[in-house]
Amino acid sequence: MRITTALLTFGLATVSLLQTAQAQEAKYETGTIPDPVISLPDGKPKSIVFLLSDKDGWSDKMKAEEERLRGNGSIVVGIDTPKYLKSLEADYKASTDEDNCIYTVSDIEDLSHQIQRQSGANDYVLPLVAGIGEGGTLALAILAQTPNATIGETLAVDPGDVIPLPEQFCTPANKVVKDGGIVYGLTDGDLPDPASVRFSTTADPAGRAHVAELLKDHPDIDVGDTQKDAYTSLSNGIDDMIAATTKEAEPLGLPLTLLPVDKPKFDTLAIIYSGDGGWRDIDSEIGSNFQEEGLPVVGIDSLRYFWSERKPQETADDLVRVINTFTKRWKVKHVMLVGFSFGADITPPVYNLLPANVKSKISLVSLLSMSHASDFEISVTGWLGAKGAGKEGDPTKQVSKMPAGLVQCVYGIEDIDDDGCHNLDPTKVDIVKLDGGHHFDGDYDALSKILIDRLKTKKLD
16 A cells, blocks of 8 residues: 655645555645655554655655565655755744754654554554665764654664755754755764664765764664665665564563663662653653662553553553562562653552552552543543543542552642642642642652652661
C-alpha cells in the first residue's frame, strides 16, 4: 500500500489509502515536512522508518527502498531532503519569534504518533531515522537535537558535513558556519539514541572528517566502511536497525529502561511509570538521579506500554513480573513505586489489584501530577493537553483504599485546577505542594530529593 500526499495545506496532508478494492482517506498533520510519501505494509507494521533522500530528491532508488521496506513490514515516511530544507527555511523566516530556531524532531514524532495510531498498530515503536548523502547529513543534525526516548536509532550513509541553511537548528551542540551553512556537532553526554554511520567508496571526504570529529566526544557512534554501493549500505543498515529494536530484545517483552547500581542503597528498587510522552525528560531525569543516589530503577515507558488499551488486571500482572524479577536480580527486598501524570493516574488502581505478598514489598508510592482520570490507553488528545476520559475512574478514590502513610502525592501549584493531590486526606497521605505547574518548572533535582528524603523516613525490615 503506497500513499502519496495529494494535498498539503497549513500542515495538513490528505492521503489516499488503497487497501484491497476500497479507497479510504486518512489525514495527517505533517508540520514542516512537505508532501511526504507514506507507505503502509499490508499487515501489522513492525517498524516505522523516516527515510531522508540525497540532494537529488525522491529518486527512483529511494522509491525502490521504500517499496522494499514496505514489503518487509515497515511503515515508511519518505522525505525529499532538498524540499524539506526549503520548507524549514521558509517556516523559520515566517516566524516573528526573536529566539526562533529550527526544530525537526517534533514533526517526526508527531507524524509517527498519527500514522501508528491510524494504522492500528498494537504496540508503539520509536521511529527510525535513516538518510543518505545530504539526508545523512540531516540525520546527524537531527540527532544533535533529539530528546531521549524519542527516536529509536539513527543511520547516516555517506553524510557530508554542512547543513545548507544559515538558520540555526535548536541545539546546544557546537556549531561552525561554513560555505553559507552550518556544521553541527552533537550534544554533550550520552547519545539520545544509538547512531550508525556507513561510508562507501564514494563518500564525501568532508563528511568523513566531520564524523571523525564527532567520534572524539562520542566514541559509541558505530562507524564503518563498506565496499558496497551507498544504497545497498542504506538497505543493510536499516535492516540492522529494525532487527536491533524488535520487541523480543526487550526485558520481559516489556518497554523497560533498566538503571542498575553496583550496591543498592535502602534495600530498595524504584519502578517508575512515565507520562504519556514516554521515558524522557522528567521520568528519565528522576531515574538518573535515583541511580546516582544508589537506588536502582526500572522505568516503564507508558507511551509504548499503553499504546493499545490494557486491562488494569493485566497491568497489575505485568507489574508483579517486574517486581519479582528485579527484586531477585538486584537482591533487594523493597520497592518504591513512582508514577508521573498518566503514570500517576494508573498507579493507584494497579496497586490495589496486586496480591498481598507483592503489596508487602512496596514501601512507598509517589504520585507526581496525578489528575482525577485513570485511563489505560494513550490518547492523541492527551499529547495536546486535553484531559483524560477517565474510563477507569478517579484515581483519588483508589488512593483512599491504600494504607495510610504509604502514599506521597506531589503537585505544582499552577496545576491545581487539574490536580488530584491537594484534596486527599493529609492524615493518610503525604501531600507536597511545589512551585510551578505540571512539570514542576523543570527542577527535577529538587523533586528527586523530595522523593528520596521521603523514602529515607521509611522503616524497612
